[in-house]
Amino acid sequence: WCEEIAPGAVVLHGFVRDHGPELLAAVNAVVAQVPWRHLTTPGGFTMSVAMSWCGNGWTSDSQGYRYSARDPGSGRRWPVIPDILMALADEAAQRAGFGHFVPDACLINRYDPGSKLSLHQDKDEHDFSAPIVSVSLGLPAIFQFGGLQRNDRTQRIPLAHGDVVVWGGPSRLCFHGIMPVKEGFHSLVGSHRINITLRKAR
Numbered sequence: 001w002c003e004e005i006a007p008g009a010v011v012l013h014g015f016v017r018d019h020g021p022e023l024l025a026a027v028n029a030v031v032a033q034v035p036w037r038h039l040t041t042p043g044g045f046t047m048s049v050a051m052s053w054c055g056n057g058w059t060s061d062s063q064g065y066r067y068s069a070r071d072p073g074s075g076r077r078w079p080v081i082p083d084i085l086m087a088l089a090d091e092a093a094q095r096a097g098f099g100h101f102v103p104d105a106c107l108i109n110r111y112d113p114g115s116k117l118s119l120h121q122d123k124d125e126h127d128f129s130a131p132i133v134s135v136s137l138g139l140p141a142i143f144q145f146g147g148l149q150r151n152d153r154t155q156r157i158p159l160a161h162g163d164v165v166v167w168g169g170p171s172r173l174c175f176h177g178i179m180p181v182k183e184g185f186h187s188l189v190g191s192h193r194i195n196i197t198l199r200k201a202r
């Protein structure tokens with residue numbers, strides 16, 4: 001079902017629950033070309049989340065954060081966003097009430113048990129009017145959802161395999177994070193959580 005947890009933030013529970021195998025195949029095809037990386041933050045910390053990209057990629061290093069059409073490591077273009085992910089982004093955005101959505105950047109996050117994402121805002125995209133579509137696969141996680149100020153109180157939202165969240169409108173710039181992922185095993189995905197975000201970056 002469809003749940004609005006804040007203005008512009010819509011959880012589509014189980015939206016892709018029946019499409020795990022195709023989605024994982026798309027993830028694996030991207031990862032075959034862009035193997036998982038642990039980026040270093042501008043502050044010098046190595047992220048516990050492993051990442052891969054298609055469309056436009058996102059990079060974090062001592063220079064800061066940015067999107068680019070090419071992999072700064074290899075100089076090669078990022079792989080194109082698989083059709084199934086383009087279609088899913090459009091369907092989810094429409095279902096959540098945002099109309100048609102054509103993303104140009106896709107970030108794939110892999111959380112092993114213990115991996116987390118500290119509270120942050122997503123503000124490296126040029127166009128905040130477009131929503132972000134986020135797909136959860138594999139192990140469950142607790143999403144921390146705050147307000148526009150870092151110190152605003154946060155809600156904890158459980159996300160399960162197959163859930164899709166569309167973040168737009170007033171929720172687009174809210175602080176958010178992922179609590180450390182608990183040990184476990186998912187029959188399709190194994191012992192990690194995969195999150196796919198589809199964005200309009202440029």
Ligand code: MD5
Nearest residue numbers: 109122132134167171172173174176195
């Ligand atoms: C995740 N990833 O579960 C999340 C899903 C990231 C990230 O946060 O930056 O890779 S995306 C959640 C999100 C995106 C944009 C806005 C808001 C949440 N929000 O306003 O809460 O790996």
Ligand code: FE
Nearest residue numbers: 120121122176
């Ligand atoms: Fe984020």
